Amino acid sequence: MARVRIADVARAAGVSPATVSLVLNDAESRISSETKDRVRRVADEVGYSPNPIARSLRTRVTGTIGLVSDRIATTPFAGRMLAGAQEVARENSRLVILVDTDGHPEIESDAISTLVNHRVDGMVYASMYHRVIPAPAGLPAGTVFLDCRPENGGYPAVVPDDYAGGRAAAQELVDAGHQRIAYIDDGDDDRPIAAQLRLEGYRDVLVEAGITPDPALRVFAQTSAAGGQAAIAGLMSLPEEQRPTGVFAFNDRIAAGVVMWAHRHGLRIPEDLSVVGYDDQQLIAAELDPPLTTVSLPHAAMGRWAMEVALGLREASSDSPHLMDCPIVRRASVGPPALLGSARDSRTTD
Amino acid sequence: MARVRIADVARAAGVSPATVSLVLNDAESRISSETKDRVRRVADEVGYSPNPIARSLRTRVTGTIGLVSDRIATTPFAGRMLAGAQEVARENSRLVILVDTDGHPEIESDAISTLVNHRVDGMVYASMYHRVIPAPAGLPAGTVFLDCRPENGGYPAVVPDDYAGGRAAAQELVDAGHQRIAYIDDGDDDRPIAAQLRLEGYRDVLVEAGITPDPALRVFAQTSAAGGQAAIAGLMSLPEEQRPTGVFAFNDRIAAGVVMWAHRHGLRIPEDLSVVGYDDQQLIAAELDPPLTTVSLPHAAMGRWAMEVALGLREASSDSPHLMDCPIVRRASVGPPALLGSARDSRTTD
DNA sequence: GTGAAAGCGCTAACAA
DNA sequence: TTGTTAGCGCTTTCAC
Numbered sequence: 001m002a003r004v005r006i007a008d009v010a011r012a013a014g015v016s017p018a019t020v021s022l023v024l025n026d027a028e029s030r031i032s033s034e035t036k037d038r039v040r041r042v043a044d045e046v047g048y049s050p051n052p053i054a055r056s057l058r059t060r061v062t063g064t065i066g067l068v069s070d071r072i073a074t075t076p077f078a079g080r081m082l083a084g085a086q087e088v089a090r091e092n093s094r095l096v097i098l099v100d101t102d103g104h105p106e107i108e109s110d111a112i113s114t115l116v117n118h119r120v121d122g123m124v125y126a127s128m129y130h131r132v133i134p135a136p137a138g139l140p141a142g143t144v145f146l147d148c149r150p151e152n153g154g155y156p157a158v159v160p161d162d163y164a165g166g167r168a169a170a171q172e173l174v175d176a177g178h179q180r181i182a183y184i185d186d187g188d189d190d191r192p193i194a195a196q197l198r199l200e201g202y203r204d205v206l207v208e209a210g211i212t213p214d215p216a217l218r219v220f221a222q223t224s225a226a227g228g229q230a231a232i233a234g235l236m237s238l239p240e241e242q243r244p245t246g247v248f249a250f251n252d253r254i255a256a257g258v259v260m261w262a263h264r265h266g267l268r269i270p271e272d273l274s275v276v277g278y279d280d281q282q283l284i285a286a287e288l289d290p291p292l293t294t295v296s297l298p299h300a301a302m303g304r305w306a307m308e309v310a311l312g313l314r315e316a317s318s319d320s321p322h323l324m325d326c327p328i329v330r331r332a333s334v335g336p337p338a339l340l341g342s343a344r345d346s347r348t349t350d
Numbered sequence: 351m352a353r354v355r356i357a358d359v360a361r362a363a364g365v366s367p368a369t370v371s372l373v374l375n376d377a378e379s380r381i382s383s384e385t386k387d388r389v390r391r392v393a394d395e396v397g398y399s400p401n402p403i404a405r406s407l408r409t410r411v412t413g414t415i416g417l418v419s420d421r422i423a424t425t426p427f428a429g430r431m432l433a434g435a436q437e438v439a440r441e442n443s444r445l446v447i448l449v450d451t452d453g454h455p456e457i458e459s460d461a462i463s464t465l466v467n468h469r470v471d472g473m474v475y476a477s478m479y480h481r482v483i484p485a486p487a488g489l490p491a492g493t494v495f496l497d498c499r500p501e502n503g504g505y506p507a508v509v510p511d512d513y514a515g516g517r518a519a520a521q522e523l524v525d526a527g528h529q530r531i532a533y534i535d536d537g538d539d540d541r542p543i544a545a546q547l548r549l550e551g552y553r554d555v556l557v558e559a560g561i562t563p564d565p566a567l568r569v570f571a572q573t574s575a576a577g578g579q580a581a582i583a584g585l586m587s588l589p590e591e592q593r594p595t596g597v598f599a600f601n602d603r604i605a606a607g608v609v610m611w612a613h614r615h616g617l618r619i620p621e622d623l624s625v626v627g628y629d630d631q632q633l634i635a636a637e638l639d640p641p642l643t644t645v646s647l648p649h650a651a652m653g654r655w656a657m658e659v660a661l662g663l664r665e666a667s668s669d670s671p672h673l674m675d676c677p678i679v680r681r682a683s684v685g686p687p688a689l690l691g692s693a694r695d696s697r698t699t700d
Numbered sequence: 701g702t703g704a705a706a707g708c709g710c711t712a713a714c715a716a
Numbered sequence: 717t718t719g720t721t722a723g724c725g726c727t728t729t730c731a732c
Contacts, residue, residue: 005725016703021727030701052468053407054725057708062403064447073433073650076426076633083423086450090457095468097414098448100436107440118402118445225637253637260639263613283426283633287575287603289610300423355709366719371711380717404709407724 004048013042024050056119064095065310066115069126069146070103076281077299078128081146084303085124092311094121105136112138122310126303130159130194146306147299149321156316158305158324162194165295165326166201169248169276172293172328174209176274177336178246180217181206184231184258186250187220195250198278202248217244221254228257236265245273245337252277252284252294259288259333270335280329291331298324354398363392374400406469414445415660416465419476419496420453426631427649428478431496434653435474442661444471455486462488472660476653480509480544496656497649499671506666508655508674512544515645515676516551519598519626522643522678524559526624527686528596530567531556534581534608536600537570545600548628552598567594571604578607586615595623595687602627602634602644609638609683620685630679641681648674 010017015035023031023039042048056062067085072078082098089096097120099111115123116138123140127133127148135150145157173181183202186195199218206213219234221227228249235244249255255277259269267273269290277285280296302324308314316322360367365385373381373389392398406412417435422428432448439446447470449461465473466488473490477483477498485500495507523531533552536545549568556563569584571577578599585594599605605627609619617623619640627635630646652674658664666672 006727007725017726018704018728019702022702025727027727032701035701049467051407051725053403053412054708055727057401057403057407057710057725058727060708071433072436073429076429079423079426079428082448083421083450083452086422086448087452090449090461095447095449095464097445098432098436099440099445100433102433102437111440113399114445117399225639253633256637264639281633283603283631284637287606287634289575289614356711357709367709368711368720369718372718375711382717385717401709404724405711407709407726408711410724 004046006048006050009039009043009046009048012046013039015039060119062119062121063093064097064118064120065089065307066097066099066111066118066120066123067126068099068101068108068111068115068123069128070101070108071128072098072100073102075128076283077279077297078126080299081126081303081306084300085126085146085307086303088304088307088311088313092313094311096307108136109138112136116140122312124306124310125155126306129192130162131192142310144306144309144316145321147302153319156309156318157321158302158309158316159321160194160297160302160326161323162197162326163201164323165278165328166198166248167205168201168326168328169198169278169295170202170205172276172330172334173246173248173274174205174211176246176334178244178274179211179337180214180242180244181211181246181248182217182219182235182244184219184221184228184235184247184249184254187222187227198248198250214242216242221250221257223251223253225253225257225260228254229261230257232258232261236261246334247273247275249275249277252279252281252292255292255294255333256284256288259292263289269333272338274334274337276328276334285329285331288333290333293331293334294329295326296329297326301325354396356398356400359389359393359396359398362396363389365389410469412469412471413443414447414468414470415439415657416447416449416461416468416470416473417476418449418451418458418461418465418473419478420451420458421478422448422450423452425478426633427629427647428476430649431476431653431656434650435476435496435657436653438654438657438661438663442663444661446657458486459488462486466490472662474656474660476656479542480512481542492660494656494659494666495671497652503669506659506668507671508652508659508666509671510544510647510652510676511673512547512676513551514673515628515678516548516598517555518551518676518678519548519628519645520552520555522626522680522684523596523598523624524555524561526596526684528594528624529561529687530564530592530594531561531596531598532567532569532585532594534569534571534578534585534597534599534604537572537577548598548600564592566592571600571607573601573603575603575607575610578604579611580607582608582611586611596684597623597625599625599627602629602631602642605642605644605683606634606638609642613639619683622688624684624687626678626684635679635681638683640683643681643684644679645676646679647676651675 006017101108123143126146149157221231277294285292285294309316356367451458473493476496499507571581627644635642635644659666
């Protein structure tokens, strides 16, 4: 297959290769429509399709986009960004060349130069969670940063609007009537910018609602259910009047720990404790009992956006990152706060 | 960058382009080592690196491998296969072109012909779960099937050894002393081959251990925690002497439901009920309380294997799929069975 | 309105 | 041991 060349079509149609090329790329309208039709028909009959390699050599356009990412493997998120980006590429007849660097800087810089050398038409640089990074050397101008932002700007970038997401989570709890709302923050060494932004959103909402954020209600947890359990245990050992009635967790894994701890200790959710997560990890949020109210990360949309910019389908500023909305997903883990103390205590012995 | 061509190097080194090519591809040992050194040094100095497009046009070798998959997005597994495959490609200086078909047959056949047209050197066809499928039309000979097998053979393929995995799970329970072991099977419409194989492994182990598989102990569940809860609820409503003391669930999501139900109903795991899952989904298995003993799916290894075959690094039969080991991951959800009845009953009211 | 010719940057026969 | 020449298959001036 694919053995037929432009010369074959030309011969069969009784025209020159140049004419075939002109017709098939409908570059020139000056060709008689009669000839056009014939060429098209013949090309179709013989099953001609241009050799993209030869074309690329001549035009310096390859129809490929390089996508370099750290660690696609370890995060379930990656897939959604990739899928979004890939989908846009496909819709526009582009191919994506994927290189996963597994987080190694040497692999990364190799990957970048290989991709540049292969004359990709554009490039997307994806991180597996929202962070600020120094732009890797050798990145072509116009490279789109996906789920990360270059330290000193200079490139288009798209990241989740974590500040607004933090606000949405806190607002959900405030609207339900909670006053004592805890934030279980990310306690990992390399605390990401997302954590900071969510915290700010949370604080601002409390203040606007006339609630003074209680420093005792901001605690840290490792990202895991165990981390969440430890954190909520600490929170619940506060003097009763200081205990939270609502908890906003940095992510769903931590939130899962909170829910598990609650079950274990006879607290009902949301009757005795409301909880809001972040990430909308299907495997966790939807499976928890009750299903978790959480803030979703718009991975697919970010992937699409990045590819659209990379393909020049969309304008983007290189000065500040594009903020992508993080919609709240309401499930069943938020309700009005229990009446002070009593209800909760009675459950504890149940 | 990358503006320097072979002719520039040739001129700078005072040789012909052909010589430069010969030296840099060290195809011919006949070139004097003196010339070789000079050419290499010059190429290095001017930062020459060959244009892969031009090279491909001439050699008909592109250094790319096409990877078509259904739905990378929706499963957390995909990433691990992709990462494994991509890693091998990188180690061998190959680039992978990824096309996700999102399960659409038209997109799939488009993708295949596009990739063939782009002269990929090899192809991997990946499915997101172990299944048997008719080989798509247009697939080049030697395409490697990843996590699926072609209905009528004819292509190399790699799939998890689900039969052995089913055996391992059942054996784990038998070894712990269980006699009444349930299998919660996949109850989805399109019941995958994996479910059948695991079931067979489970049955064979029981029989070999002198246990007659009780049909009442094989039930079905939708793949979700809710499905698992419903299934275990049914199992536990059996007459006491028939109830299982150990459960092997088709996958971790179902197993999670079992664990959740147990917590809810005051059954301790593993004291009152042992459970084994399948998949080793990090987000679930490791996070459950207690952490789940489960059978792991060797996604990364399968991805690596497939790419090795695609690159010709490894021989593979086209007649029968390569079976990849599914190692059991021992955590804490399996223990010896409770003494008949008593222990369990006392807990129920706890 | 169409064709001839040149050339993208490289490699592989063949000469020298 | 090295250089010359001829393409790989396409697009694109430029001439007719």
